[in-house]
Amino acid sequence: MIKRRSMVIGLGALATGSGAVFSSAAFASSTASSADFRVVAEDNLVVEAGASFRGDGNEYQPNPSGDKFYGGGDDLFTDESSLADLAPEELPAAWANNENNDGLAVETAVENLAETYEFPDFLQVRNEGTEDAEVGIRFEEYGEDVNNGPVTPEDLIQAYEFLSDGGDGGKISTDGNPDASNIGNQTIDNTTTVPVGGTEQIGLVINLTNDTIRTAIAEAASPGTDDVFNGGEHDTVQLVETLRVGSDSTAEE
Numbered sequence: 001m002i003k004r005r006s007m008v009i010g011l012g013a014l015a016t017g018s019g020a021v022f023s024s025a026a027f028a029s030s031t032a033s034s035a036d037f038r039v040v041a042e043d044n045l046v047v048e049a050g051a052s053f054r055g056d057g058n059e060y061q062p063n064p065s066g067d068k069f070y071g072g073g074d075d076l077f078t079d080e081s082s083l084a085d086l087a088p089e090e091l092p093a094a095w096a097n098n099e100n101n102d103g104l105a106v107e108t109a110v111e112n113l114a115e116t117y118e119f120p121d122f123l124q125v126r127n128e129g130t131e132d133a134e135v136g137i138r139f140e141e142y143g144e145d146v147n148n149g150p151v152t153p154e155d156l157i158q159a160y161e162f163l164s165d166g167g168d169g170g171k172i173s174t175d176g177n178p179d180a181s182n183i184g185n186q187t188i189d190n191t192t193t194v195p196v197g198g199t200e201q202i203g204l205v206i207n208l209t210n211d212t213i214r215t216a217i218a219e220a221a222s223p224g225t226d227d228v229f230n231g232g233e234h235d236t237v238q239l240v241e242t243l244r245v246g247s248d249s250t251a252e253e
Contacts, residue, residue, distance in 0.1 A: 040242060040243070040244045040245065040246075041125075041245050042246025044127065044128050044133070045125055045126070045127060045129070045133060045135070046100050046101060046128055047100060047123055047124070047125050047245055048096075048100035048124055049098065049104065049106070049123065049124070050120075050123045050166070050201050051121035051124060051166065051201055052066050052094075052119070052122065053071050053096050060098040068092050068094060069093075069094055069096075070093060071097070072097075091109050091110055091111050092108070092109065092110040092117040092206075094107065094108045094109075095107045095108075106122075106123075108206065110208070112208060112217055113214075114211070114214065115208055116206070116207045116208070117207075117208070118205050119167070119204040119205070119206075120166050120168075120201075121166040121201045121203060122202060122203055122204040123162075123201075123202045124200065125194055125199065125200050125245065126199045127195060127198055129196060130196060131196065132195045132196060133193070133246065134191040134192070134193055135191055135193075135194050135245065135246060136173070136190075136245075136246075137162045137172055137174070137202075137243055138173070138183050139173075139174050139240065139242075139243060140180060141180055141242035142180050142239070142240060143239045144238045145238050145239060149216075149220050150216040150219045151217065151220060152212075154178060155210060155216065156178070156239055157173070157174045157176075158210065158213070159206060159207050159210070160204075160206065160240065161173055161204070161205040162202055162203070162204055162205075163205060164192035164202065164203075165203075166201035167201075167202075167203020167204070168203070170189070170190035170192075171190060172188065172190050172192050172202070173243075174187065174188060175188060175189050183244065
């Protein structure tokens with residue numbers, strides 16, 4: 001999926017087990033990979049795994065030091081991501097490979113509880129252009145369980161929050177008017193400046209404290225048994241199809 005002036009980053013999003021786990025990891029062999037969502041990186045921006053997956057010299061680490069961050073491997077929805085082997089008590093967890101833009105793959109796994117899960121320095125954005133970039137993130141295309149299912153765009157944009165300064169800054173993703181059919185109308189209260197030659201860390205917060213979003217995720221998932229970790233089936237919940245990352249987020253394709 002290559003768009004004019006754009007590159008695409010592959011990520012994953014999956015809900016499992018009667019809403020017990022909200023995850024992009026494969027906890028059973030019956031997982032379908034149709035749950036992946038993508039990020040469009042605009043011209044001259046490079047998006048890759050953030051500092052939580054890297055060492056002091058910014059080198060990617062197959063075994064990051066953080067207790068909820070995993071590296072190595074290059075395939076989504078396989079044991080290579082390491083998340084497939086985790087038990088619920090080992091969550092939250094995040095995995096990323098050592099690629100950028102259209103080669104980047106990321107997975108997350110959290111329990112579907114009334115919690116806020118923080119992934120600091122989740123992504124990093126490098127500016128290889130000739131002008132400073134004011135970077136924001138918009139929801140360009142929602143998944144089928146938002147477009148045709150129980151999860152609403154209004155709930156989703158509050159559950160998926162991307163923050164500047166590695167997670168310590170302001171929210172730089174859509175905060176209002178989430179209509180994906182007119183991305184230019186989506187409201188972003190803050191952007192983050194990435195100077196020429198500079199790198200900005202972006203944190204991800206998955207906020208499931210709203211009862212509505214948790215109930216909707218559980219409703220969208222249709223596992224065959226109550227225990228997906230004991231041979232039960234699980235279903236894909238497709239929430240986000242495409243995110244747009246960049247300073248020109250309203251540009252025509």
